[in-house]
Amino acid sequence: MIHVIAFYLFAIMVVCSGALTILSRNPVHSVLWLILAFFNASGLMILIGAEFIAMLLVIVYVGAVAVLFLFVVMMLDIDFAELRAGFVDYLPFGLLLALVLLAEIVLGIGLWSAGPIELAQRAAPVNPELSNIQAIGGLLYTRYIFLFEAAGIVLLVAMTGAIVLTHRARGGVKGQNVAKQNRRRPQDATRNINQPVGQGVEL
């Protein structure tokens, strides 16, 4: 009973906030609806018992990716009229994209219920005693270790590439040498003098 209520609550929230993500006019509101959608999707994950994936969804998408989105969108100077201007031009392309996605979902569900994926599940049932993290770790670090490491290398290359592309050496910047600052002592910067009256200070 509670499961059913929770499922419909999360599902309705995901669908509504997903729709509002593309419908709302203000980009900041869009990102916030997207965050709500992520959050409720993680609730759905918890309902099917995938608590590790749910937590990762919140940590990675809500906690890091969406914050950066918000960060960028907040600083944009948005012209609403211009945003809505190209709607008709982009409509066919958008419809095409939507069709491709729909076909992929249909294919995926079809394969799941009739195809080899379900059979593979039957061949190796999940041990109910094992916690999520142990089960995923056991697969990732044994059977899929090379794929996992390849994914890591791809991410590393992408990160290095982003840094190389955006980094530019600027001349004339006064950097701070922390070691030099820490070595500095009061006697290097100040001195005590017994100042005679009527004479200037020698700097």
Next chain:
Amino acid sequence: MTAFFQGLGLPFEGAWLLSTVIGILVICLPVMLAVAMIIYADRKIWAAMALRRGPNVVGPFGLLQSFADGLKVFLQETIVPSASNKALFLIAPIITFTVALMAWAVIPFQVGVVLANINVGLLYILAISSLGVYGVVLSGWASNSKYPFYSAIRASAQMISYEVSIGFILITVVLWAGSFNLTQIVESQKAYYGFLNGNGFNPLLFPMAIMFLISAMAETARAPFDLTEAESELVAGYQTEYSSMAFALFWLGEYANVILMCALNAILFWGGYLPPVDWAPLYYVPGILWLFAKILFFFFVFSWVKATVPRYRYDQLMRLGWKIFLPTSLLFVFLVSGFLMLTRYS
């Protein structure tokens, strides 16, 4: 407790719902009370360090000062700036406050005394604390004003930076305990060298304990890392446009977060509800008292630092997070996992 209500004739779901709601209230109300009293303690500690008296008028020794302040802000008018984004402006403090209370669900107060004893407890805390930044960012943006916006940008950069090193520090503890469950993490800290309870007594984890304490200060934007509300530069930071209960919610949420971070320090590194020394008579003291004593000790350290250490410059804050804490914590992940591979899993 679910079993107790089922015994009274309720169906399982009703009993579960009722016992969970009661559990939430039993945790949240004392946390609120603790926040009120800890604000008083904080002010008293600063006052003592500055050779002042601190709050001493309302109630005996000024004990009721926080309640008087609460009543005052409750009776004030909520001013919403006309240029602000009203819905987000009002939601932001609610997010801060709610998120600060949510993380308490997985904190173990005793063996088995925990609202949700989930397998991914530590990840849950990471997830919830990563939500905390939204309250600050939204309030800064929705206020539609210069200083709150600067503050929001500073806060999001600061929290993301320190979450990275906190993540690695937590990984070392998780590796040592072999579990993400907070109760199991506490239990794994029993009897170092046969008589000490706490990961902090482990030479490989002690540096992590210190770094976690410092990162916790940065994560909750406490002094010396309170760049988000640096008065001399940003008026009051993201709280500038807020008044009345909205302001009070930020205040309460901030202190609830600080207490939570103190509790995490105690649980992850100093044995949580275990007594510091593994000696049988000490186990007669209820574990919850040990936990509270540790939380209060770390809170004292927090306000001690606030009263004595000057504020960091922003570039120094970023340098500390990315160039010092991140490589060091990464190194310790390697050291701890290497040590465990050589000893425990070989």
